[in-house]
Amino acid sequence: MFEEDDLSNVFAVPDFREPSKWLQDQLPRADTGFFALDLTDTELPSLCNPPDPQPSELFTLPAIDPAPQQEEPNSTEIPDFTFEEPSVEEEAEVTDFWLGFDKPAAQLPEYKTWEGFQSPDIPSKKPLFITEAGPGAFDALIGLKEDPLQIGSAVFTVVEAETYCNAVLALALGRDSVFFSWQDEHEAFKPALPQVRIPAYSGKAIQEVQRSCLKCGNTYRQLRKFVDSTYLKNPTPCRVALASAVDKALLVIQSSVALHHQHPRSILQVRSLVAHIYTTLRQFESLVSKIRRDYLDEDVFVIVFQQAQSAEYAETHLRDMMREVLRRVSKPWIELVEEWIGTRRELGVPLSKHEVGRQKGFIKVESETYMDDFGDEVDEVDFRLDTKRIPTFMPEDVVKSLFEVGRNLRFIRSNHPGHPLSQESTISSSRPPTVEWLFDWNSVVQLEHRIRSYESAVFEAIKNFSLQGSAKTATPTWPIGNSATYQLQLFGLDENQLQDKLVLSIQDFAKPIADSTSEDLLGIIIRERLSDVTTEIASAGTDFTPHWSLLPILSFGSIISAQSRIVGRETLKLLFTSHNLREHLKLQKEFQLLGNGFFCSRLSHALFDPDLETAERQSGVAHQGGVMGLRLSGRDTWPPASSELRLALMGVLTESYEGPLHEDSRPRDAEKNELPGDLSFGVRSLSNEEIDKCMDPTGLEALDFLRLSYKPPAALGAIITPVILVQYDRVFKLLLRVLRMQYTVNRIFRDVTARESGWQDVEDVSIRFCFEARHFISSLSSYIFDIGIEIPWQAFEKLLSQIEIDLGAEDQSTFSTAVLSPDRLREHHSQVLDRIMLALLLRKRQQPVLKLLDDIFRVVLKFAQYSRLQNAGRKAHGQGGTTAKGLYKMFKRNVEVFLAVCKGLSEKGDYGMKDTAGEKSTLGRVDALEGNPIAQLILKLDMSGFYSKA
Known part of the structure; x- marks a missing residue:
């Protein structure tokens, strides 16, 4: 019972060993006698007297192992058994009787705290919270119907912790388990038990972990569905590359979890692991959700580029992961760029201008219709750049240079197959730099050094080719297959040799399939992040890297510019030396622009001189064999027939091209000498209204039907285009009118001033x-x-x-x-x-x-x-x-x-x-x-x- 002095102390602990007061009142000297606790009382009966410290040695047994005699304490006091904890000073003075035992005393389990671990000398205090009393006490408390903690976990079903951890981990990887199943109609996982928890955790905590695992598992299934549908329905190069990257990431996540996290020790470990897995999957989910069914490969490329750009200042492993995904997705497009500019061997059937309607990536062959400022349409078949297939982040000047270098290279390959740029061996021996994404300045500087070396090597090859000449037999350009082809060596071998080959083949097939993710950069990045989930996440925002708007021009611009300089220079050199571009341009100046005086004189007389013999066919009248002309200013019938045009204009172009100095050596049939570009006179296409105007010989439009026909060689089609020829034709039409006016005013002057003129009394x-x-x-x-x-x-x-x-x-x-x-x-x-x-x-x-x-x-x-x-x-x-x-x-x-x-x-x-x-x-x-x-x-x-x- 409480002591009288402690009645006012509400925190006093009662002494449960104190005898009842009623026993003390009824029994006389209840605290004495045999059951008395006070053994030091002097009035003890003789029965309770202590024996003599030195008893008689008559009945003593001899000591087998005599121990050293110790002094006995004089006091025979027995310590009082109380529940008060002795102080540190008292424990030091009390002799520990248990130290003499051979085995150490078993210590009772005690609650471990961080304070006790850091300061073991300080005495620990008793636990204050229910969660510190162990999982059993916590589960018993939250299982009460009264719900004293008010956390709402009484209705949750308690399951085994290890089984549940394995189930939620499988859920995060998109797998079914005893607790969760996949619902195809809803395309989501559904828990078998609505409310589940494990020991030592509240229901809300477990529900939060389960919710994150459900989200991760659903995302995993969606990504798997995207991979399967891409291979089945949209197997385009960039989509397949993206699906391959997603598939690789899913495979690495599964293998990493199976190797390092197959048996989680707690639900907290599962939660941390799932959080990192979902961080990785969320990047792919955000990327895949932006892709539509009607998107082109270049659209997918742009979306991946933008997603990688958004992850540039995120966690380091996310940045590196998205960079690698960008490399993978852009690889088909980059390979096409390398094939087009000539640094990679072109696979398949090469593009040519003869295949109208064919398209390969961003290059297509089609007939394009040009319309000048007067509405006239001109068709031209050539390589065309499909701007829809060009990523939007590519600079326009780089794209233009990219298209030009490929078209010029096709010109060299088709017209000069023996040129070094047409030879695969020349390009491969020069070691052209590969086109790839560069994300740091050191890579950009190294690329510039490789480009200089490549240009020097190509220059030396072209220089040697120019010195040696092209007398050597040209090898086939850009073969479809590799130079070193496999030969099926089975015939001519004996039985032992065939058996050895079969054994080697069996051994090769018996080898285990290599792990494709072990040396894969994307797998390494994901595996390193998941292998140690406790590592602190590093930020990538402090790295000094080029801005993403500069990456396309830094990564692609240098090699495209270098190839453009090489190919453009050689193309121009071939145009001037092998295809006489200067002569063809001079031809346009002399004839289309009437820069040849002899041609102007001959044409003027052939068209306007009334004194020449008429080329018009007349019944019963034979031609005299003299110089014939159309006699525009001296006839009433117009326009002339085609036979008249041939007779009147025959030999005008050839004589004008060769000049009057070669008249004696000219063959009689001068028209058989072919002119450059098959230069000849032709009839212009006119509308009905224009034809009506041409039928008046006195009208200004009488000669609008006459034109010069010129077809440039295929090699010069890039310089003298159909649009340029239309411009020449418009200038020639005006010059022909001016030429007519010159002859007309000269004729008027002669009619007015000449003495032999029949004009009398001129006003x-x-x-x-x-x-x-x-x-x-x-x-x-x-x-x-x-x-x-x-x-x-x-x-x-x-x-x-x-x-x-x-x-x-x-x-x-x-x-x-x-x-x-x-x-x-x-x-x-x-x-x-x-x-x-x-x-x-x-x-x-x-x-x-x-x-x-x-x-x-x-x-x-x-x-x-x-x-x-x-x-x-x-x-x-x-x-x-x-x-x-x-x-x-x-x-x-x-x-x-x-x-x-x-x-x-x-x-x-x-x-x-x-x-x-x-x-x-x-x-x-x-x-x-x-x-x-x-x-x-x-x-x-x-x-x-x-x-x-x-």
Whole structure:
């Protein structure tokens, strides 16, 4: 019972060994006698007296092992048995009687704490929490229906911990177990028991772990479904590469768990492991969820690139994992790039221009229709770049260079199979750098060194080829199979040799299949992260790496640029040396642009001279065998028949091409000499309205049907394109009109001023018209040929000469410099024609000005008809404006309007400059037009301001 002094102490512990007070009151001296506890009482009975310390030795037994005598304590006090814990000082003074035993005393299990582990000398305190009393006490407490802890775990079913841990671990890997099963209709796992927990854990804690495992298992199943459906329904290269990477990741996760985490020790270990597994799977789930069924391979490539970019500043292993996935997914596209630029052997049947409609990746062969500014359509079959199959993160200049180098390389392979760039051995021996993703600056620097070595090796190979010549027999280019092929060596062997081969084959097949994930970089990254889940996660945000916007140009731009310099240089060299590009361009200048004076004279007489023999077929009249012409200005029937065209224009082109100096050595049938590009006269395709205008011999459009037909060689198709030929044709059409006007005004001048003319009493207004028209046409012709055509063409010739000088240089230092590519040369060629058309008022926006010029030409033609009638002695009456005075008034008014409009154009300081902006290169501008060409036209036509109004 409580002591009287401790009644006020509510925390006092009762003394359960204290005898009852009623016993003390009823029994006399209950605390004495045999059962008395006070053994030191002096009034003890003799029975309880202690024996003599030195008893009689009569009945003593001899000591077998005499022990050393110890002094007995004088006191015979018996320690009081109390429940109070002695202090440290008292324990030190009490003698431990148990130390004399042979075996150590068994220690009772006690609760271990971090405080006791860190400070073992400090006495431990009794546990204060129920969770410290062991799993049994915790389970008993939370199992009460009253739920004193209010955690709601009383209704949960308690299962064995080891079995449940194995089940949730299998669940995280997408497997069925006794606790979880896969539901196909819901595409998710379903637990067999709704509420389950394990000993020592609350239901909510286990439910949270189970929820994370369910999420991980469902994600695993979804990724597995994506892999299977990709191989079955969408086996495109990039999709298959992505599915292979996902499959590899799933396989590595399974193998890692089976090797290192097959028997988890606690649910906490399972939770930590599943968290790391789900972190890995979540990256793939986020990636796969963005891919649609109708996406192209390049779209998948872009999605992977963006996903890898988002993981750049995440955990280190996630960054490395997504980089490796990007390498895998981009590998098919990168291999196609290497095949196209020539650093990798092209597999399968190579692309050619003859296979219209075929496509291989981002390259296709198709007929593309071009439409000029007048609406005319021109078809051209060539390699085309499918921009939809180009990843959006690729820079436009890199893509353009990529396409150009591949097209130029196909030109070399198809036209020059013996060239070093067409030989697989030359490329492989030069060790071209592989195109791959580079994520650090050191790799970029190493790539630059490899590119320099590659360029030097290729330069040496090309230089040796140029010195030795191409006399050697060319080997087949880019064979389909490897050079070292396997030979089936079975015939001619005896029985023992065949048996040895079979034994070796059996031994090879008997070897175990190698683990594909052991040396796989993706497997290594995932396995290292899962092998030790306690490792602290490192962040990748502090690494100094290039920004992701620079990765495409740093990884792909260098090798593409190097290959573009090599292939572009050799292509231009072959165009100038082997295909006479300079001669074909000169041919266009002399004939399409009427730069050959002899050709202009011959063509002018063949078309307009009325004194030549007619080529028109007449019944009963035989040809005299003289020089025949169409006699446009001296006939009433038009247009001429095809036979007339052949007779009148026969020999004009050949004689003009060979020149008048070779007339004696020319064969009689001159047309049998083939001209470059099969240059010949042809008939232009016209609409019905244009055909009606051509049928009037006195009209301005009488010769619009005549054109020059030229077909460039296939090797020069990249420089002289169909669009460029259309531009030449438009210039030739205008020049033919100007040529006709020159002949017309000269004829008018002769009719008016010649003494033998039949025109009597020539009016002053006719003479004024004759001189002014002749001045206008001659000044216009001088402007067209000397300024509009000659100045831009001379600049183009200067550019071609500079290119030939650079290509002929043997210095290796100039090999890696930027040179003009064939595509850039084609652009320069087109720009020259644009400048010419701009100066000749042939652009679409200049059509109103050109229409005014056509009106002036029509007035001159009407006066020429009037002059011809006057010269023949016939009068033209009652035709309104057909009198000399009316025609002169109309001519002067049209010239004034034309000059006024031209002055308005010349006042624009930037007229024509918008077309030349941004078209500069390392070799300078194409043209050399100084200022506004329209101002020079005005200066030639009206230097004194005669036609200017006040």
